[in-house]
Each structure stands twice: as C-alpha cells, then as structure tokens.
Amino acid sequence: MENKVLAIAAGNEITEKDLNAIISRYPQEQRGALQNEAKRNQLIEQLISFELMNKFGKEIELDKTQEYKEAMENISKEVITSMAINKVLGDVTVTDEEVKKYYEDNNESFGQPATVAARHILVETEEEANKAKEEILSGKISFGDASMKYSMCPSNQQGGSLGEFSKGMMVPEFEEAAFTAEIGVITEPVKTQFGYHLVLVDAKNEASVKSFDEVKDDVLNQLIKENQHKKYDQILKELEGKYGVERK
Known part of the structure; x- marks a missing residue:
C-alpha cells in the first residue's frame, strides 16, 4: 500500500503512516472522529509543527546539552524496562484445562444469590x-x-x-x-x-451458579494476571540474587 506523502516540513516527509501512528495513540472510541478531513488536517499541522520545532532545537544544539543527554538516558531506561517486562510476561499462558479446573474448584464463587x-x-x-x-x-x-x-x-x-x-x-x-x-x-x-x-x-x-461458558473469559484473564504476577515476582528474586540489591 502506498505511503502517501502529506507534507514536507524542514526537509522531512510527513506521510500517511505518520498520521495513522498519531491516530492510533487515541482511545478506540475517539479514532472515528479523527478520520474526517478537518481533524486530519489539524493532526497534520501538529506533525508539521513538531518537525519545525525539532529542526529548530537541533539548530540551537539542544541535543548537545547535558539536559538532553540526561533526558535520553531516562527515556532509554524506561523503554528498555518496559520491553524487558513485556518479554518476561509475554510467554505466560493458561491452558483450557487450568481454566476448567479453577472453575470446578471455586464453583461457589460464581454463585448468584x-x-x-x-x-x-x-x-x-x-x-x-x-x-x-x-x-x-x-x-x-x-x-x-x-x-x-x-x-x-x-x-x-x-x-x-x-x-x-x-x-x-x-x-x-x-x-x-x-x-x-x-x-x-x-x-x-x-x-x-x-x-x-x-x-x-x-x-x-x-440462587444459581453461572455456567462455565459465562465466566470462562473472566477466569482466563484472572489466571493470566495471577501467573504474570507470580512470574514477575520470581524473576525479580532471581535478578536480585544475580545483580544484588542494597536497601538502606
């Protein structure tokens, strides 16, 4: 699919892909309202402003300041930490058998009085x-x-x-x-x-008990969260032993 160029600011192309990336950051229920021409043009103007200010910042060498270097270090730490957490928790799964067993073992908790x-x-x-x-x-x-x-x-x-x-x-x-x-x-x-x-x-x-099909998705999500917490705590303990922690 063609990545249409919507504008060029400070020598940099602003494309349809760039615009869609901005729209995707909004909540799902707001994205439809951003598809009309007036709203899209507003977002394009924001992207143009971003490119112009970025160019100006480089021209006055803000990227060579200590403040910039410290900010980039913090951003880098946040990104790496977030990626590490996603990697650790990304492979946590729950089987259908585990979901069914949890439902059967905790049947009373799904009761309706x-x-x-x-x-x-x-x-x-x-x-x-x-x-x-x-x-x-x-x-x-x-x-x-x-x-x-x-x-x-x-x-x-x-x-x-x-x-x-x-x-x-x-x-x-x-x-x-x-x-x-x-x-x-x-x-x-x-x-x-x-x-x-x-x-x-x-x-x-x-009084009644909700059927397995009624609560299956809720149980699945709950077990995934529980397993993710366990996995996260386990990894933290391992990393603490590996890298060391001194609490004062």
Whole structure:
C-alpha cells in the first residue's frame, strides 16, 4: 500500500503512516472522529509543527546539552524496562484445562444469590398500614398509588419499588417478610426500626451458579494476571540474587 506523502516540513516527509501512528495513540472510541478531513488536517499541522520545532532545537544544539543527554538516558531506561517486562510476561499462558479446573474448584464463587423484587409502603403506625392495605384490597387504590399517598420512604416516587435485592441488604424483619411472602400477595404489617411496612413481592429468583461458558473469559484473564504476577515476582528474586540489591 502506498505511503502517501502529506507534507514536507524542514526537509522531512510527513506521510500517511505518520498520521495513522498519531491516530492510533487515541482511545478506540475517539479514532472515528479523527478520520474526517478537518481533524486530519489539524493532526497534520501538529506533525508539521513538531518537525519545525525539532529542526529548530537541533539548530540551537539542544541535543548537545547535558539536559538532553540526561533526558535520553531516562527515556532509554524506561523503554528498555518496559520491553524487558513485556518479554518476561509475554510467554505466560493458561491452558483450557487450568481454566476448567479453577472453575470446578471455586464453583461457589460464581454463585448468584437468591433475590426478590419488591415494593413497599412505610408508615408510622400499624393502624395506618392496615388502613392502606384495606384500601388496596378493596380496589379503591393501587399499591403504587397508595405508596405515593401514604409511604414515608423516598421510594414512594417509584410506587414503592425497591428494585431487586438479596439477603443481607435489608433489615432482618423486612428481609424475612420479603423472602417468605408469596408473589403478588401483600404482607401483614411488618414492624422494623423505621416503622411499619406493607410488602408486595413482584418476582423471586432462586440462587444459581453461572455456567462455565459465562465466566470462562473472566477466569482466563484472572489466571493470566495471577501467573504474570507470580512470574514477575520470581524473576525479580532471581535478578536480585544475580545483580544484588542494597536497601538502606
């Protein structure tokens, strides 16, 4: 593929390859926006400015200063260190058998707890709770409207909806009522530290375990990271013994 010359600045060619290299440094989601003509021209101007300032810097012999030499030493150290780390960790792999074994040995960690989706009405007294329940059961008002009318909880703006929750997320008395209630049946008033609740469960989900296929990629990435950490620590210990370290 032809490497088209886009400009010449200070005697140096600026090519399509140079431009694409700049674009590739941006996050993936931003690259598309850099492909229109106006944005590309802006980037080309940046490359032109870079070449001009580079030429000027050499003309005033900045590359012969001590500051330049020290900066290049630091850059060189960073590049070599990064390349060494990539070389050490680049060959770390995990087999399908290792991934499968980890899943089987840690099956419980991939579990999803039982949950319920419920709504509630929170009032100060048991009498208020019973009054609201009677109105709902008689058909005078819906549960959601009753929540907006009577409930002290901010969830009243969502018809009393608390969304989906698992055990341990609510106070014990409320949790017990929610997990034992029948779907679609309003509970008797439930007393908690906040007041009296009427609870209406909309759905229940039994506890389950994610399948191997659902978590395979996550397990693979986790094991690779773990093996890379082990390999890195191992290499550091070997290098410390080889080159020596004196901590003060």
